[in-house]
Structure formats: C-alpha cells, structure tokens
Amino acid sequence: MTKGYFITFEGIDGSGKTTQLELAEKFLKEKGYDVVTTREPGALEIGEKIRNILLNYNGVVSDKCEMFLFLADRAQHVETFIKPALESGKIVLCDRYTDSTIAYQGYARGQDIELLMKLNNIAIRGLLPDLTLLYDIPTEISQQRIGKEKDRMESSGIIFHEKVHQGYLTIQKENPARIKKIDGTKSIDEVFEETKKIILQLIQEKRGV
Ligand code: ADP
Ligand code: TYD
Numbered sequence: 001m002t003k004g005y006f007i008t009f010e011g012i013d014g015s016g017k018t019t020q021l022e023l024a025e026k027f028l029k030e031k032g033y034d035v036v037t038t039r040e041p042g043a044l045e046i047g048e049k050i051r052n053i054l055l056n057y058n059g060v061v062s063d064k065c066e067m068f069l070f071l072a073d074r075a076q077h078v079e080t081f082i083k084p085a086l087e088s089g090k091i092v093l094c095d096r097y098t099d100s101t102i103a104y105q106g107y108a109r110g111q112d113i114e115l116l117m118k119l120n121n122i123a124i125r126g127l128l129p130d131l132t133l134l135y136d137i138p139t140e141i142s143q144q145r146i147g148k149e150k151d152r153m154e155s156s157g158i159i160f161h162e163k164v165h166q167g168y169l170t171i172q173k174e175n176p177a178r179i180k181k182i183d184g185t186k187s188i189d190e191v192f193e194e195t196k197k198i199i200l201q202l203i204q205e206k207r208g209v
Helices: 017-030 045-056 063-087 098-108 113-124 139-146 158-174 188-208
Strands: 005-011 035-039 091-095 131-136 179-183
Touching (some): 005 098, 005 188, 063 098, 131 188, 158 179, 179 188
Parallel strands (some): 005 091, 131 179
C-alpha cells in the first residue's frame, strides 16, 4: 500500500499537460502538500540517456526498439523514484506514463495492445495512477502549438498524431474511473480550474478512506 497520491498527466503533444502539471504543483505546494514532479521519458540519469535516443536519434529506430526503450525508462523510474516517493507520502505528479505507451506505441505505431498492457505491468509492477488527467485537443491545434521545431516523435506526422488522439479517447472510455478527460482547448486558467477541481476531489476521496 502506498501512502501518497499518484497523478499522471496525458495527452497528445502540445495538449497543455506540462503547463497544467506546473500549475498543479504550485497550487498544491501553496496548500502545504509535499509534492514532487517528474516525467517520462527521461526523469533520471539513465532515463535522460534513453530520452536522448528516443527524441533525438537521427537514424532508424525500429518500432520494437522504441517500445522497449520507453518501457525500460519506466521500469527504472518506478523502482527508483515513483515508488519510494509514494511510500514516503508524497503527491507524485508525472508528465506521461503507461497510457502514453498504449496511445503512441499501441494505437499509433500499431504494436499489439494486449502485449503492451502486459509489458507495462511488468515495468510498473502494479503501480497504476490514482488519477490520470487527459487533456483533449484536436490534432490541428496540437500541431499549431508545437510549432516548427519538432523532435523525432513529434515529426511522425499528422496521421500518426490523429491515431494517438483517437487512441487516448478509447483508453479513457475503457478506464472512466481512473482517467478524467478535460477540454484542453479552453484558456489555461479555465483548464486549470477543471484540473484543480478533479485533483481536490481525489484528495477528498482518499482522505475519506
Ligand atoms: P505539452 O506538455 O502537452 O506538450 P505544454 O504545456 O508544453 O504542452 O504546452 C504547449 C504550448 O501550448 C506552450 O507554448 C503553452 O504555453 C501552450 N498552451 C498550453 N496550454 C494552453 C491553452 N490552454 N491555451 C493555449 N495555449 C496553451
Ligand atoms: P516530450 O518532449 O516529453 O513531449 P510532451 O512535451 O509532448 O510530453 O516527449 C515525449 C514524447 O515521447 C512524446 O512525443 C510522446 C512520446 N512517448 C511515447 O511515444 N511513448 C511513451 O510511453 C512515452 C512516455 C512518451
């Protein structure tokens, strides 16, 4: 049993996750909570090296290699950072987690979803988020927000990103208790009002247990 709360932030590139995660961190810290933020891929030293390959390598990266690298990063991240932080009672806010692998490597790259779920489970050893916030924006807006400077994943094209988008919506429908969808097209402040409401609800529920 973990004592802290584990909240993940998901969505297509440019959906506003990182902006909302940072606002949530500030808000929760001001309320006196012990909060840490982290991200995937690339939270730790090994992760930073894996991230560099995943996002910046110029040559061919096979789909299976990509899949295993994201999972390898996650296994290390859970074991050496997320789990200890939760056990010491912290609120962990994580930019991307297991749902990214299902949406990107599964729905968009076409890897077997059942297999990915099993591999995800091996990597996380049961450590699912208490809450996942999914920021939903149309792919066209995402492309405008990303701009011209694209990394390897962002350069995968509009069709790829549309598959990621649809994949996320499917994952949300299959996990409505854990994953809450938020309209990411509204202003940053409006989106944060919704983010705050859902996070406070989780804290209240957990307290009630
Ligand atoms: P992500 O982490 O999902 O890739 P970011 O939070 O980094 O997204 O936001 C991507 C870009 O979009 C940034 O320039 C950010 O300032 C902008 N942005 C974030 N949220 C909104 C919003 N609700 N409306 C308009 N622009 C936004
Ligand atoms: P990042 O710069 O962190 O993107 P963003 O700011 O949009 O979150 O890059 C992470 C990229 O890696 C992003 O395109 C999504 C992708 N990704 C996967 O394909 N699978 C995964 O399991 C994870 C964690 C990320």
